Amino acid sequence: VRIDAIELEWFRGAADSVSLDAGDKSVVVYGLNGAGKSSFVDAVEYVLNAGRIEHLAHEYSGKRQERAVRNTHAPEDSDARFRITVADSTHVAVVIHKNGLSETSGGAAAVMTRWEYRRTILRQEEVVHFINARKGEKYSTLLPLLGLEGLEVAAENLRQLGKAVATEGQLEGLQRELKQREAERHKTFGGASDAEVVAWIERLHTKYCSGATAPEDSPSLCGNVLAAIEARVASSSADVRRHAALQEAGKVDLEPDIQAIRAHTSKLAGAAEPLIAERLEVLQASTRFGAKLEGSDEIDCPACGRLIPVEDFRAHVEVEEKRLSELIAASDSRRTSVASLCQSLSTLKASLTKPDMTSWRDSLGEGPLAQSLAYLEDFAPEDLRDSCDEGDLRDIEKRVMPLIGAARSDSEEAPPEAKELAEDKTVVVAAQDSLQAKALSCRTKRLEALVTFINRLEQRIRDQIRLRSDKVIKELSADIQALWAVLHPGEPIDDVGLYVPAGADKAIDIGLTFHGRRQESPRLTLSEGYRNSLGLCIFLAMAKRDAGEDRPIILDDVVISLDRNHRGMVQELLRQEFSDRQVIILTHDRDWFAELRQQLDPADWRFRQLLPYESPTVGIRWSDRAGGLGAARAQLAARPDAAANAARKIMDLEMATIAERLQLRLPYLKSVRNDRRTAHDFLQRLAADGKSCLQRRVSGKWEVHEEALTSIEEADRLLVSWGNRGSHSFDVVHAEAERLIDVCERALDFLKCPRCNAGIVVLDPARECVQCRCGDMRWRYGKA
């Protein structure tokens, strides 16, 4: 689908309606800087990028770029609007109101939004930016063009999903709890298997529940044995009961929980202050974040507030997330340790306050242990869950732990029966806990398996991205090298192409061989012109991948830094590789415009010239002639001398281009004068040599093109008199300047074939002459 016309009204530089009529052909538009060329490109970009024009995205253009897309001098009641008609006669029409809200209509919108900006439009500044960008930015730029965006989105979504599953399932907490229970089990049972643990409890069942059948399920088995042990203790002597309680109290171990609480508290305290300071900076940075992200290499990280490169942003956020997660984990662990301490203290309190312990409590008398006991009786372990500071821990160490020590010491003298009962009870409780942890273990393992599965799935997709990008990059690189070879034939810079740096993820760079040495980046050796040429090849290789669909390629001032020789090869490239595509070239380079007009086939190409921009109310204007002198004619009314001067300058360029194609031989002039030939030099030689070289075919016979020679001589004469006067003394009247322009235009017209409308540009196979496309006009080499 090709562009037929782009019509603008109060959009960007346009005032009243102005239309770039391509008529299904490729187009070259020439205009000085600021003439309004890019306004047409902006209209296409507006449609392709859903109302966004990248080079206008800055802090002054407004939320919807409303301050930049509308002509500054548009009448109050006028909207900015444009209409792009495509070759199948459908169109897209966009009306943009003063507030930037827009309405889009027409069937072509759906077609155009599939073109993709970076496969359609290339602007000079984007070439420079791409070449100089970091490898991560290059990857991001090329990602949609490589067709991998969907996969990349899927991989990233899976990565985030894996993290969400771990967070939502509280996997870390489960893993910690499970680890703790496994440690406790190991303390009692060593490396015994579940079956061995159950067998152990079954033996205790036989010991304490004589005659009863052991239940098959483990919880009932443990429950029955525990109840039988409690009953045995209850029916024992007071001495045994007291020692059983002392045994229980003596086994309480508060030390690990207290140390764990201290460690976690210390970790949290150390991180809290800098964390709060950073969070404050985050709040400040977040407000600036949106504005800074545009057009800047560095931003204030919203996670921590530090100044960081944009491409490091994601990685940085990940580090910050990890840091915060560690703090949250420390907080969770501290809570778990406090809960465990509460549980231990409750068990201790229950043991030491049993009626069976009355005599033991009385034996403590009025000493420090009696005070400790009083402290424990008044103590509410559950209160620690709300607040557990260093003071509480010290109190526990000072007052409670001596009680445990005393219980432990006194229980050493316990009768064997009491020791046995206490040990057996410990085993059953541990077995009960351990076997109950099975459900916890099952949940943890399933969550782990789910997270691992999602992570592996992400990895599979990342592998696929790598595979596909390797394949696409290989194909693209071959195309880039082929295009480069056309632009730079026989030069010692080759093997250009894209590559994925070793070990890098989400990165692409450009490699080349420079005078036989492999280079990892064009920035190491290539000049700006060569880099831009390389950028152009990469973009065209991308655009070429859509060869199956005829859609436009728009090149906005992309040869700005190419030298004359390489610039000349661009049209060769377009002719060889893109003859079946619509190409819209916009340039402010008059030399190149003249060259393109000479060389490209008018059957396929149109040439349009914009007049210099006068004011926003006048807007963008076309010259009435594509051929060269429209810019001079535009100045006739106001400044005839300037019009004559402009005509002279235009003829200097036009004739230089023609002279090169015809290989006119001019005598060498000393120093820089040799490079500063004027139209007079070329016209004089053309008129002289043309008598034998310039021919046209009339009724099948070649004859000298007398009319053209007469016109050339006349143009030369007037340029010497009025053209030079316009340049130096400014003493040219309107009639003189108009006559000069008419004559110059006629001379240029005579150098084009009236039948095929082409200049004399086609070299005949024998290299004896150069002729027009239909072969009715020719210039014979070496006949002068």
Add this chain to the structure above:
Amino acid sequence: MSEPVVAPVAADNPRLPGEDVMTDDWVESCLAEASAGGEEIAAAVTSRLASLLRGALTEREQPGSERIKAAQELISLAMAREDTTEPEQ
């Protein structure tokens, strides 16, 4: 070890111009490869992930609320397996 194969793709997806999408077959093979050699994954989980991959996960960056909902759904599917046996320790 067999050579890695570039996934076959559907070429006629109007949603993502110029870009192909994962075919059902590839999604299935991808899930199978990811689960190979690892812990057993409930069929309902793989089915839900396949559905996510064919749709929302490839379209756009998933908003946080949707992600949490999907995560909770997957957890609940993973936990709902009938077989609760635990490997012997």
